[in-house]
Amino acid sequence: MAAKSRELQAEIERYFAAGAEAIGDQAAMNAFLELREALNTGRVRAAEPCPKTPLGWKVNPWVKQGILLGFRLGTLVHMGCDEFSFVDKSTYPSRKFSVDHGVRVVPGGSSIREGAFLARGVVCMPPMYVNAGAYVDEGTMVDSHALVGSCAQIGKRVHLSAGAQIGGVLEPVNATPVIIEDEVLIGGNTGVYEGTVVRQRAVLAAGTILTRGTPVYDIVRGEVLRASAEEPLIIPEGAVVVPGSRELKRGTGNLSGLSLYTPVIVKYRDDKTDLSATLEDLLR
Ligand SMILES: CC(C)(COP(=O)(O)OP(=O)(O)OC[C@H]1O[C@@H](n2cnc3c(N)ncnc32)[C@H](O)[C@@H]1OP(=O)(O)O)[C@@H](O)C(=O)NCCC(=O)NCCS
Secondary structure, three states, X not given: XXXXXXXXXXXXXXXXXXXXXXXXXXXXXXHHHHHHHHHHHOOOOOEEEOOOOOOOEEEOHHHHHHHHHHHHHOOEEEEEOOOOEEEEEOOOOEOOOOHHHOOEEXXXXXXXXXXXXXXXXXXXXXXXXXXXXXXXXXXXXXXXXXXXXXXOEEOOOOEEOOOOEEOOOXXXXXXXXXXXXXXXXXXXXXXXXXXXXXXXXOEEOOOOEEOOOOOEEEOOXXXXXXXXXXXXXXXXXXXXXXXXXXXXXXXXXXXXXXXXEEEEEEEEOOHHHHHHOOOOHHHO
């Protein structure tokens, strides 16, 4: 880590630990604003790829502490203009973009908070929302009604389809955020929550929901994937996950003929999947 980031980390950790005493302290505010700018430019991230860890990603708890510090330090202010009036923490206005950023934000009900990074070539279709600490990499499409929650890490050329909800995690600060790796297709009305990791080129069919408590049945490899105390739920590279159901055997479930929602890995990505997942290049 560069010396500058190490210094910033030490400051953020100090002001976060100071609790309410940091409120009104201009030096604490300056440290937060420096972090917010570093998040805007993508220089600092809430989680980053790290080949040395078993997960392949390293969480930076101090970054999440800094984002929480921003909420503590901010006061409620009026934002917007006559037609569109909002009240929110002064530390988290919406980000302003210029043509030089190379990000398309189509007009109409979208908002990207300060402290979120969007790489060049990202397309945002209204209405959509990107929260503080999120990182959205090159060429990704954030379609209508999609949410990129706080600190979520979205890779290159990902398609977040209409209504996709990518959960955020600020607390606990050392929890892994949701991570969607490069070239993943997240279908319409899907939900990915609680630190779930979706490996490269995986496909979540429309309507799939993944949480820490959701077992995923892989009928290709004959495994059941679950989160553990040490690891979040991890969807393997290239997996094609569709919403399914399984018989409920416990309690009186069987007698009542109930079944539970269960995502199923039906196959690993092939040419047909690539065809189904072809992005609308002309829109870009
Ligand atoms: C997953 C998806 C990409 C299809 O991938 P594919 O590789 O072409 O899948 P296949 O058609 O070969 O299907 C493989 C198996 O999964 C099943 N399956 C496919 N999609 C499914 C779905 N959405 N729900 C339940 N089962 C599904 C198929 O029936 C098939 O099983 P079978 O052989 O027993 O019949 C597609 O279903 C999908 O969800 N696309 C996203 C659409 C979307 O959200 N668009 C948003 C635009 S904003």
